[in-house]
Amino acid sequence: MKVAYLGPKGTFSEEAAYRYFSSQKPEWQMCETIFDVLEAVQKSNVDKGIVPIENTIEGTINVTIDGLLSQGLHIEGELILPIAMHLLGNEGTRASEIEEIWSIPPALAQCQECIHELNAEVKHFNSTASAAQAVSESGRSDVAAIASQWAAEVFDLIPLKSNIQDNLVNHTRFIVLTKEQQEVEQATKSMLVISPGEERPGVLSVILNVFSSLAINLTWIESRPTKKKLGTYRFFVEAELGAEEVNMQKAITILETLGHDVKVLGSYYTTKLTENRPSGKF
Numbered sequence: 001m002k003v004a005y006l007g008p009k010g011t012f013s014e015e016a017a018y019r020y021f022s023s024q025k026p027e028w029q030m031c032e033t034i035f036d037v038l039e040a041v042q043k044s045n046v047d048k049g050i051v052p053i054e055n056t057i058e059g060t061i062n063v064t065i066d067g068l069l070s071q072g073l074h075i076e077g078e079l080i081l082p083i084a085m086h087l088l089g090n091e092g093t094r095a096s097e098i099e100e101i102w103s104i105p106p107a108l109a110q111c112q113e114c115i116h117e118l119n120a121e122v123k124h125f126n127s128t129a130s131a132a133q134a135v136s137e138s139g140r141s142d143v144a145a146i147a148s149q150w151a152a153e154v155f156d157l158i159p160l161k162s163n164i165q166d167n168l169v170n171h172t173r174f175i176v177l178t179k180e181q182q183e184v185e186q187a188t189k190s191m192l193v194i195s196p197g198e199e200r201p202g203v204l205s206v207i208l209n210v211f212s213s214l215a216i217n218l219t220w221i222e223s224r225p226t227k228k229k230l231g232t233y234r235f236f237v238e239a240e241l242g243a244e245e246v247n248m249q250k251a252i253t254i255l256e257t258l259g260h261d262v263k264v265l266g267s268y269y270t271t272k273l274t275e276n277r278p279s280g281k282f
């Protein structure tokens, strides 16, 4: 089995991938961007991919949910990973002299207070680890990266400040993607994307009522523009019930009868990790 994740070595995605697939010993493929991971699955260059979808502080990773649809992918699993961010610099760097902080946008967004305090500019990279690599290769002492403890070790950087995320209790939810829909036994969750049949007042409340009337608990809801006409949206809904369960099947039938388009993106269960293993001993 071949699995793609966001590289280079030292990303949080790498920790998520190693720990989710730890017992299966897959062949790994590192990709440069999150979208490249989705595309590798879509093109069947790999069997599975693992990508971040939501963070406690920053919320939804839009490139993931938009790409899920545009690439026609399915979800077969979920992993929740605790995230600790560190400010990493070359030896001799002093935090007070940092002019620029480099990282992937969701990581920068998780550390707004620290960035503000240091009054630094930000520069966007494709991952926390690619930013750490660039800082290391630059040899500069006026730049720093926001990345993991593992990235500090990989790229020989010094932690200048630790645990700099705005909220100490910080998690990122990763999803495991496949090209074809997989049957997951004992699934406890499912994700649907609902495209309303027509634009009319209260359409979202009608959709949500279908779930509440069947006592289905929703764990996540996100609206994304259809990208076709301003003000038109589709809704991603994650429910605490497998897609094959009777009540979920009833909800889907009712929604379709009401004229909405419903697509099941996956049915899966959650693996929640409680601690980081910062030294790459995943």
Ligand SMILES: O=C(O)C(=O)C[C@]1(C(=O)O)C=C[C@@H](O)C=C1
Residues within 6 Å of the ligand: 006, 010, 011, 012, 013, 014, 052, 055, 061, 083, 104, 106, 107, 126, 127, 128, 129, 172
């Ligand atoms: O850049 C990384 O290390 C990633 O794995 C990506 C990513 C993300 O985009 O959310 C994953 C987890 C953290 O929330 C920060 C960065």
